[in-house]
Amino acid sequence: xxxxxxxxxxxxxxxxxxxxxxxxxxxxxxxxxxxxxxxxxxxxxxxxxxxxxxxxxxxxxxxxxxxxxxxxxxxxxxxxxxxxxxxxxxxxxxxxxxxxxxxxxxxxxxxxxxxxxxxxxxxxxxxxxxxxxxxxxxxxxxxxxxxxxxxxxxxxxxxxxxxxxxxxxxxxxxxxxxxxxxxxxxxxxxxxxxxxxxxxxxxxxxxxxxxxxxxxxxxxxxxxxxxxxxxxxxxxxxxxxxxxxxxxxxxxxxxxxxxxxxxxxxxxxxxxxxxxxxxxxxxxxx
Amino acid sequence: xxxxxxxxxxxxxxxxxxxxxxxxxxxxxxxxxxxxxxxxxxxxxxxxxxxxxxxxxxxxxxxxxxxxxxxxxxxxxxxxxxxxxxxxxxxxxxxxxxxxxxxxxxxxxxxxxxxxxxxxxxxxxxxxxxxxxxxxxxxxxxxxxxxxxxxxxxxxxxxxxxxxxxxxxxxxxxxxxxxxxxxxxxxxxxxxxxxxxxxxxxxxxxxxxxxxxxxxxxxxxxxxxxxxxxxxxxxxxxxxxxxxxxxxxxxx
Amino acid sequence: xxxxxxxxxxxxxxxxxxxxxxxxxxxxxxxxxxxxxxxxxxxxxxxxxxxxxxxxxxxxxxxxxxxxxxxxxxxxxxxxxxxxxxxxxxxxxxxxxxxxxxxxxxxxxxxxxxxxxxxxxxxxxxxxxxxxxxxxxxxxxxxxxxxxxxxxxxxxxxxxxxxxxxxxxxxxxxxxxxxxxxxxxxxxxxxxxxxxxxxxxxxxxxxxxxxxxxxxxxxxxxxxxxxxxxxxxxxxxxxxxxxxxxxxxxxxxxxxxxxxxxxxxxxxxxxxxxxxxxxxxxxxxxxxxxxxxxxxxxxxxxxxxxxxxxxxxxxxxxxxxxx
Numbered sequence: 001x002x003x004x005x006x007x008x009x010x011x012x013x014x015x016x017x018x019x020x021x022x023x024x025x026x027x028x029x030x031x032x033x034x035x036x037x038x039x040x041x042x043x044x045x046x047x048x049x050x051x052x053x054x055x056x057x058x059x060x061x062x063x064x065x066x067x068x069x070x071x072x073x074x075x076x077x078x079x080x081x082x083x084x085x086x087x088x089x090x091x092x093x094x095x096x097x098x099x100x101x102x103x104x105x106x107x108x109x110x111x112x113x114x115x116x117x118x119x120x121x122x123x124x125x126x127x128x129x130x131x132x133x134x135x136x137x138x139x140x141x142x143x144x145x146x147x148x149x150x151x152x153x154x155x156x157x158x159x160x161x162x163x164x165x166x167x168x169x170x171x172x173x174x175x176x177x178x179x180x181x182x183x184x185x186x187x188x189x190x191x192x193x194x195x196x197x198x199x200x201x202x203x204x205x206x207x208x209x210x211x212x213x214x215x216x217x218x219x220x221x222x223x224x225x226x227x228x229x230x231x232x233x234x235x236x237x238x239x240x241x242x243x244x245x246x247x248x249x250x251x252x253x254x255x256x257x258x259x260x261x262x263x264x265x266x267x268x269x270x271x272x273x274x275x276x277x278x279x280x281x282x283x284x285x286x
Numbered sequence: 287x288x289x290x291x292x293x294x295x296x297x298x299x300x301x302x303x304x305x306x307x308x309x310x311x312x313x314x315x316x317x318x319x320x321x322x323x324x325x326x327x328x329x330x331x332x333x334x335x336x337x338x339x340x341x342x343x344x345x346x347x348x349x350x351x352x353x354x355x356x357x358x359x360x361x362x363x364x365x366x367x368x369x370x371x372x373x374x375x376x377x378x379x380x381x382x383x384x385x386x387x388x389x390x391x392x393x394x395x396x397x398x399x400x401x402x403x404x405x406x407x408x409x410x411x412x413x414x415x416x417x418x419x420x421x422x423x424x425x426x427x428x429x430x431x432x433x434x435x436x437x438x439x440x441x442x443x444x445x446x447x448x449x450x451x452x453x454x455x456x457x458x459x460x461x462x463x464x465x466x467x468x469x470x471x472x473x474x475x476x477x478x479x480x481x482x483x484x485x486x487x488x489x490x491x492x493x494x495x496x497x498x499x500x501x502x503x504x505x506x507x508x509x510x511x512x513x514x515x516x517x518x519x520x521x522x523x524x525x526x527x528x529x530x531x532x533x534x535x536x537x538x
Numbered sequence: 539x540x541x542x543x544x545x546x547x548x549x550x551x552x553x554x555x556x557x558x559x560x561x562x563x564x565x566x567x568x569x570x571x572x573x574x575x576x577x578x579x580x581x582x583x584x585x586x587x588x589x590x591x592x593x594x595x596x597x598x599x600x601x602x603x604x605x606x607x608x609x610x611x612x613x614x615x616x617x618x619x620x621x622x623x624x625x626x627x628x629x630x631x632x633x634x635x636x637x638x639x640x641x642x643x644x645x646x647x648x649x650x651x652x653x654x655x656x657x658x659x660x661x662x663x664x665x666x667x668x669x670x671x672x673x674x675x676x677x678x679x680x681x682x683x684x685x686x687x688x689x690x691x692x693x694x695x696x697x698x699x700x701x702x703x704x705x706x707x708x709x710x711x712x713x714x715x716x717x718x719x720x721x722x723x724x725x726x727x728x729x730x731x732x733x734x735x736x737x738x739x740x741x742x743x744x745x746x747x748x749x750x751x752x753x754x755x756x757x758x759x760x761x762x763x764x765x766x767x768x769x770x771x772x773x774x775x776x777x778x779x780x781x782x783x784x785x786x787x788x789x790x791x792x793x794x795x796x797x798x799x800x801x802x803x804x805x806x807x808x809x810x811x812x813x814x815x816x817x818x819x820x821x822x823x824x825x826x827x828x829x830x831x832x833x834x835x836x837x838x839x840x841x842x843x844x845x846x847x848x849x850x851x852x853x854x855x856x857x858x859x860x861x
Binding site for chain 3: 337358359360363364369371375376377378379380388389391392393394399438442
């Protein structure tokens with residue numbers, strides 16, 4: 001495989017990774033919670049997209065927004081009803097709580113969807129350019145991932161609610177004094193994170209098979225990307241996702257795919273020690 | 287006789303900013319020296335550089351003649367170089383006595399846990415907290431928390447004590463009590479470097495004053511001279527007001 | 539006061555050990571299997587208690603220690619080392635590994651430490667999976683089975699697990715009553731202040747981390763000998779790594795008997811749900827975890843039983859007063 005091909009594979013993978021990690025990063029950065037549900041949100045998005053597509057035949061690109069809205073509702077509700085109650089507790093408490101919620105969601109998915117790998121298969125053929133061959137569905141996936149990422153960036157930058165989220169992230173007390181309803185913002189943030197996860201799952205199901213067993217893998221990727229890119233910002237998740245995608249792509253060719261994943265984790269551990277604020281990010285508060 | 291604590295050209299930078307720049311001074315045994323300077327002058331950073339919280343980026347720190355520049359905070363404590371925090375730092379779930387016993391056990395040189403407790407009880411009586419020894423540390427009032435900080439440092443049997451704004455937030459009566467306590471500590475032979483904003487404390491306690499501004503030592507001398515020093519007044523009030531202030535002082 | 543501690547936890551533990559040790563004599567094979575499970579998880583929860591409870595570091599690396607123990611024990615036994623020696627070797631090896639890793643990850647705090655400690659489980663699993671020529675990779679490893687009739691083997695495994703559990707408990711007691719434990723509690727409450735009063739926090743934290751690793755290492759190795767087969771997915775399971783702190787918290791983290799009570803409650807609940815609601819087992823355990831966080835934040839042992847027995851209205855009034 002040529003250099004350009006490996007790089008292109010890495011970039012495509014990287015944009016998907018960015019999309020996977022962005023919600024996790026947002027929750028960690030704003031709520032200071034490590035959301036163990038994140039992987040299952042992605043799988044749920046993937047499954048919902050698959051089944052909606054399989055039963056109705058509607059284009060998954062149109063299903064995606066519906067799935068995203070559903071996941072927003074789920075995320076908002078979970079945060080408002082459960083996580084908000086302990087949001088300022090130590091990490092041991094919040095992590096364990098989200099893990100407990102994840103056990104429930106995971107179980108529900110295995111019962112209703114089974115663990116069979118599912119993929120929305122749309123054969124668009126492949127595109128060749130500059131000696132790089134790329135299946136068209138992957139390019140669509142990449143385009144959607146970039147679009148979603150850009151959308152979130154714009155929402156955080158320009159909308160009222162986006163500004164409120166950023167304000168809460170920077171200083172919770174000051175934001176509360178300025179009349180921002182912190183609990184509502186937390187729930188919205190968690191909802192947006194679930195929305196992004198669900199949308200990422202939709203995109204993922206168009207490109208790769210999705211199964212419940214992947215929830216831990218997605219979560220692991222989110223960890224690595226957040227640490228590489230830094231917390232809370234869209235740019236950090238994008239940089240971290242791209243970095244991991246490209247590293248895995250090249251390492252996969254050089255040392256085999258299995259070791260490539262290990263390298264991602266080891267890199268994360270090294271970065272945690274030497275540069276906890278990530279490559280581009282701001283250091284999250286303890 | 288060599289000084290008990292000596293700094294030679296100590297600097298500490300964060301990124302490109304030099305919070306402490308080329309500071310040298312000596313603390314003689316038994317002395318009380320005040321370190322003053324406007325907010326953000328680098329006073330706390332200097333204390334941190336002395337006690338190993340931040341390792342100096344340049345220069346050397348000597349304690350009892352030995353080079354301790356690269357020490358860790360716990361090593362400073364064990365050597366007898368103790369400090370208090372501007373923001374008090376108790377162990378909230380422990381009793382007042384246990385808080386002080388921890389210092390005695392780890393920072394002092396007790397034979398046993400029982401001895402550490404005895405020592406702790408003596409120090410609590412010394413600072414006037416004997417009556418609340420069994421209360422949880424988190425329940426103390428601010429003046430009492432400040433006293434707890436002092437008891438914790440004293441339990442380490444320090445030779446040098448660095449006091450970081452122990453009087454901040456106290457009212458006039460409480461300050462008089464604190465002044466008395468600091469004098470009694472000094473009477474035990476402990477050399478003291480005290481960071482202070484209150485001129486009353488500086489004037490009544492210290493034999494010498496160091497003035498820090500923008501991380502640099504700009505003046506050093508007896509307290510009475512320092513309060514009239516042009517550079518010192520400028521540092522606090524800015525050049526324009528300093529001029530007016532001195533004119534007014536001259537007039538009457 | 540620290541010097542004079544109540545003897546009751548020791549007495550309670552001795553009785554509990556005796557009761558578990560009697561299962562092979564008075565009960566059947568099924569009960570012995572549950573007793574082994576209880577002993578295993580009690581040992582794991584007690585180990586976690588030293589770093590997670592006393593020191594307050596949210597460690598999620600139990601499964602890494604346990605899994606490495608599984609593999610070291612299995613590999614030693616496959617190369618002809620007698621089982622008992624292989625178990626000891628596994629504990630020693632895991633102790634060494636945790637010492638080296640601890641020196642690195644214990645520089646992290648809070649969320650970063652939690653993530654780093656989980657990553658250790660993932661990294662260990664990935665390394666074992668991809669190092670096929672030594673570890674058998676994803677196919678797993680067969681471990682020489684213990685000699686003897688099945689009931690004898692289970693009894694032996696039970697006694698060994700009880701031994702590890704007792705050792706882990708003793709380690710907790712010693713830590714609780716020593717200088718080390720006092721220092722760890724200081725670190726838990728305010729690490730900077732602990733440093734300032736002369737505690738070598740790095741060394742103390744590493745000591746706690748190593749103590750929390752050796753027993754899981756041994757448990758893993760014994761488990762491997764018992765079941766005769768191990769693979770990376772089961773040995774390095776994220777579920778295990780979260781379950782163990784949950785057990786300790788269920789009983790009461792940072793206490794001596796909390797992890798013991800928590801482990802037995804959790805194992806028995808899990809057993810009941812496995813037997814009756816196989817399909818929903820995971821969701822039910824998840825619901826228990828959620829309930830634990832909301833209704834038992836201090837654990838079973840910290841519950842004020844008298845307050846619960848009183849009428850709810852009066853309880854509310856009592857709660858209002860201190861706030």
